[in-house]
Structures are given as C-alpha cells and as structure tokens.
Amino acid sequence: MALKYAxxxxxxxxxxxxxxxxQRFRTRLANVWNAxxxxxxRELGKLxxxxxxxxxxxxxxxxxxxxxxxxxxxxxxxxxxWLETIQPRPATRDPFLxxxxxxxxxxxxxxxxxxxxxxxNWRSQxxxxxxxxxxxxxxPGQMDSQYRLQYLALRRxxxxxxxxxxxxxxxxxxxxxxxxxxEPEEP
Amino acid sequence: MALKYAxxxxxxxxxxxxxxxxQRFRTRLANVWNAxxxxxxRELGKLxxxxxxxxxxxxxxxxxxxxxxxxxxxxxxxxxxWLETIQPRPATRDPFLxxxxxxxxxxxxxxxxxxxxxxxNWRSQxxxxxxxxxxxxxxPGQMDSQYRLQYLALRRxxxxxxxxxxxxxxxxxxxxxxxxxxEPEEP
DNA sequence: TCGCGCATGTAAGTTGTTACATGATTTA
DNA sequence: TAAATCATGTAACAACTTACATGCGCGA
Numbered sequence: 254m255a256l257k258y259a260x261x262x263x264x265x266x267x268x269x270x271x272x273x274x275x276q277r278f279r280t281r282l283a284n285v286w287n288a289x290x291x292x293x294x295r296e297l298g299k300l301x302x303x304x305x306x307x308x309x310x311x312x313x314x315x316x317x318x319x320x321x322x323x324x325x326x327x328x329x330x331x332x333x334x335w336l337e338t339i340q341p342r343p344a345t346r347d348p349f350l351x352x353x354x355x356x357x358x359x360x361x362x363x364x365x366x367x368x369x370x371x372x373x374n375w376r377s378q379x380x381x382x383x384x385x386x387x388x389x390x391x392x393p394g395q396m397d398s399q400y401r402l403q404y405l406a407l408r409r410x411x412x413x414x415x416x417x418x419x420x421x422x423x424x425x426x427x428x429x430x431x432x433x434x435x436e437p438e439e440p
Numbered sequence: 441m442a443l444k445y446a447x448x449x450x451x452x453x454x455x456x457x458x459x460x461x462x463q464r465f466r467t468r469l470a471n472v473w474n475a476x477x478x479x480x481x482r483e484l485g486k487l488x489x490x491x492x493x494x495x496x497x498x499x500x501x502x503x504x505x506x507x508x509x510x511x512x513x514x515x516x517x518x519x520x521x522w523l524e525t526i527q528p529r530p531a532t533r534d535p536f537l538x539x540x541x542x543x544x545x546x547x548x549x550x551x552x553x554x555x556x557x558x559x560x561n562w563r564s565q566x567x568x569x570x571x572x573x574x575x576x577x578x579x580p581g582q583m584d585s586q587y588r589l590q591y592l593a594l595r596r597x598x599x600x601x602x603x604x605x606x607x608x609x610x611x612x613x614x615x616x617x618x619x620x621x622x623e624p625e626e627p
Numbered sequence: 628t629c630g631c632g633c634a635t636g637t638a639a640g641t642t643g644t645t646a647c648a649t650g651a652t653t654t655a
Numbered sequence: 656t657a658a659a660t661c662a663t664g665t666a667a668c669a670a671c672t673t674a675c676a677t678g679c680g681c682g683a
Contacts (some may be wrong), residue, residue, distance in 0.1 A: 262542035287531035301491040340535035344474035347529035355449035356586030399543035406540040416603035
C-alpha cells in the first residue's frame with residue numbers, strides 16, 4: 254500500500270526510470286522502504302494506468318528504451334492526501350528473535366555465529382548511513398525543510414543501527430556465558 | 441516462512457489452541473513476530489498436514505470445540521534444523537519515514553500529530569514490555585538458559601522502544617521549529 | 628441489552644518473493 | 656574472458672490483510 258506513495262515521494266523529488274528508482278530504494282531509501290525491481294516496475298505500471306505518473310520514452314541503442322517516470326498533478330494530490338492520514342506502525346517480524354524465543358532448543362554457538370553475521374551487516378549499514386550523512390547533510394543548520402526531514406529519516410536509521418549494535422553486545426555476552434565448553438587449546 | 445517456526449517455537453514451549461496462540465502472539469511474541477488469527481489457523485492446518493504438530497480435540501458446550509496443538513518429534517526436528525540456518529534480516533518498510541522523505545509536501549503540523557500518535561503507542565508498548573519483564577524475568581541471574589534467551593528477545597523490544605522514543609524527541613523539536621505560524625492567542 | 632471474550636473458520640484480494648528471460652557495454 | 660552494470664519485463668508462488676461468518680456466556 255505505501256509502496257505506491259514511496260514511489261510518488263521519490264518521483265516528486267526527481268523524475269526517474271524504474272532502474273534509477275531501484276537504485277535509490279537500495280541506497281537512500283534503504284532505511285525507509287524496501288522494494289525489489291519487480292515490485293517497482295509493477296507498481297509504476299499501475300500508477301501510470303491511474304494517471305498519477307507519466308512516462309517519457311527515451312530510445313537507446315543496445316539496451317531497452319529508458320522510460321522516465323514523472324509525477325503528475327494528480328499524483329501529487331494523491332500523495333498530499335495520504336500524508337494527512339495516520340498510518341499504522343509496521344508489524345515486527347524478526348526471525349532471529351524467533352530463534353531466541355525457541356530458547357533451549359537452540360545451540361548458543363550457532364546463535365553467536367548468526368549474531369556476528371547480523372552485527373557486521375549493522376555495522377556496514379551504519380557506515381553507509383554515515384556516508385550519506387556526510388555527503389548530503391553536512392551542515393544541518395542550513396538545510397531547507399525538505400532536506401531537514403529527510404535527514405531526520407536518516408537519523409532514524411542511524412539511531413536504530415546504534416540500538417541494534419548496543420543490544421548485540423548484551424546478547425553476545427550472554428551467549429558466551431552459555432557455552433563454557435571451550436575449544437581445546439593448542440599446546 | 442518464519443511464521444511456521446514461530447508457531448513451532450511457541451508450541452515447543454507449551455501446547456496450545458489457535459486462540460491461545462493468537463493471544464501469545466499479541467503479547468509475549470508481539471516483539472518478535474506478528475500474526476493474525478487467520479494466518480495462525482491456516483498455518484496450523486499446514487503443520488498438522490505435515491505431521492509437525494498433532495491435535496487433540498476437546499469438546500465444549502456452547503462454543504466450538506477447542507483444538508489443542510502439540511509439537512511432534514518431527515516438528516521439533518524441523519525447528520532444530522531451521523535454528524542452524526542463518527536467516528536474512530527483515531526488510532524495513534515504514535510509512536511514517538516515507539512521509540518524512542516526501543519532505544516539503546508534508547504539513548509539519550500533521551506530522552506532529554502523527555508523531556504524537558506513534559509516540560504514545562511506543563510508550564505503552566514499552567510499558568507492556570516492562571510489565572512482562574517484571575512478571576516473568578524478575579531476577580535474571582537465576583534464569584535458566586531458555587528464559588534467559590527469551591529475556592534477551594524482550595530486551596530487544598525494550599531497547600528498540602527506547603531508541604524510538606529518543607528519536608521522537610529529535611523529530612518533535614525539528615517539527616516544532618518548522619511551524620512558527622502560531623495559533624492566534626486569546627486576548 | 629450491548630459489547631466483549633471465547634473459539635473457530637472461509638474467501639477474496641493485495642503485497643512481496645523467487646525464478647526466468649534478454650542482451651549490449653563497461654570493468655577487472 | 657568473466658563478471659558486473661545497464662535496462663526492462665513476465666509468470667508463478669508465498670505471505671499477509673481484510674471482510675465475512677457463526678454463536679454462546681458473561682459482565683456492565
């Protein structure tokens with residue numbers, strides 16, 4: 254449901270092709286809304302059918318024509334209306350937490366391995382967000398309101414990763430305590 | 441995909457009816473995995489067909505028979521195997537952040553209203569988690585490993601809510617600065 | 628008497644994932 | 656020369672949501 258509006262918001266910022274949008278969703282919007290290229294193309298088709306975006310075809314040699322989507326007045330109107338409605342919070346569904354819930358069936362060593370995996374993901378995510386921060390939002394005092402709000406969305410990503418990493422330390426400590434079976438030491 | 445394992449994990453803890461499971465998913469598992477009763481009943485049907493749970497029917501008067509599901513050896517095996525596999529992190533999809541991304545189209549006053557809404561949700565969530573903490577995990581030093589891991593899953597919920605609330609303050613301040621148009625004061 | 632809790636389900640629709648498909652250009 | 660990037664899509668499936676359906680007992 255909100256994918257539609259995420260696309261309109263992205264296009265409102267700047268017209269783009271499906272491919273471009275896919276890149277943006279993977280980078281600057283990673284923090285906000287995830288969508289695969291298949292979903293994006295499908296939804297763009299619907300938006301076009303509904304007159305909320307228009308397409309300009311750009312012929313290219315050696316690859317499919319580029320289709321640049323731009324938001325229409327109708328699209329902007331739909332987006333503006335949606336902005337007024339209070340949206341429900343997204344549901345939490347975390348397989349890693351399911352594993353912790355399963356508790357005593359789980360092998361602490363396996364959980365530790367998985368934790369390290371997620372942790373390094375979180376660290377690199379945080380790094381990417383920091384890069385975006387430095388690239389686009391250097392001096393927040395001078396930003397106009399559009400970018401200021403985008404920055405606050407990014408801040409959400411940053412604080413979330415920090416919170417993840419903090420919790421990861423709590424968990425690591427506990428898991429280590431749960432496996433006193435040590436590797437035999439090399440002589 | 442993971443709903444299946446969330447159900448097995450819940451049943452491994454204690455056999456239950458679909459109705460009971462729905463309650464548990466809304467309370468102790470709210471933090472971990474969300475699922476509606478329709479999803480739960482459907483998935484339980486599949487698990488039964490696959491021999492991963494068995495049902496005991498309990499006749500009742502005045503209401504439908506209660507069907508108590510219990511995990512089987514096969515179910516426990518499937519769960520154990522799944523626990524060994526590293527699962528991908530869940531995708532982020534937050535409509536409220538989409539709104540911030542839309543930036544200058546949005547009315548700061550409307551965003552503030554929505555923020556207050558979410559914030560009070562977060563506060564009450566945090567309160568509920570604290571209640572669970574006090575009810576089930578009073579003295580963590582003496583917990584066995586099953587409950588210790590469940591406690592760490594709960595800790596994730598608590599730290600996440602705290603992080604949400606911290607960010608909410610940042611955002612509130614910014615939104616207030618963006619609307620210097622004041623209500624006309626009463627004389 | 629009205630709504631909530633108990634207790635189960637069916638049906639239809641939307642959203643998201645996975646697999647398949649094509650083919651030139653640039654980079655290592 | 657192999658892989659990644661550019662650029663678009665179709666098809667089938669799985670997961671999740673929303674609406675509909677039933678009906679008793681209990682407390683305000």
